[in-house]
Amino acid sequence: MSPHPAPATPLIGAGVIVPTLDGRGVLVGRRTVTGEPPTWSLPGGKVDHPGESFEQAAARELAEETGIQLPAEQMRVLGVILDHLADRPRLTAAVLAPPSDAVAEVTEPHACGGWERVALTALPEPMFGPSAWVLGHWLPDPAPLPPGVFSYRTTSDI
Structure with a gap:
């Protein structure tokens, strides 16, 4: 018998940055998950399907959560965040969607109290922590990361 508990299954997902057409705003939702304090969040969620890329997961989650359909081929991974704050490792891709001002619908009222462009x-x-860290891959002055959170940026000049 091992003295160490079995490792928890990692969470793998994508947070989706949907800029406004004028580039001065972003889509956020009022996150209302049972058992958690209310926070603001980007659209996003888990990579659910075998063979699904971060870009495909981002496009699917965006459509599932908001009704906004944007092509996965136009999504771009800016980097990934690894955190150990949720009782298991969580890997979140920061995915930049093409700009859109399409109407965002509340399709999951159990988890979202409404979408706004701010x-x-x-x-x-x-x-919400992972959303703040995802935004840090896009905004010029990201907030400092708490202990146990690691951020890795992709580079386009390789």
Whole structure:
């Protein structure tokens, strides 16, 4: 018998940054998950299907959560965040969607109290940790990461 408990299954997902057409805002939702304090969040969720890429998961989750259909081929991974704050490792891809001002619908009322486009200069608080870290891959002045959270940026000049 091993003295160490079995490792928890990692969570693998994508957070989706949907900029406004004018580039001055972003889509966020009021996250209302039972058992957690309310926060603001980007659309996103788990990579659910065998063979699904981060871009495909981002496009699917965006459509499932908001009704907004944007092509996976136009999504771009900016980097990944590894955190150990949820009782298991969580790997979240920061995915940049093409700009859109399409109407966002609440399709999962058990998890979201509404979608809004907010100015980048007035992001609401408190922000769900993984969403804040994903935004840090896109915004010029990211907030510092807490202990146990690691951020890795992709590079396009390789």
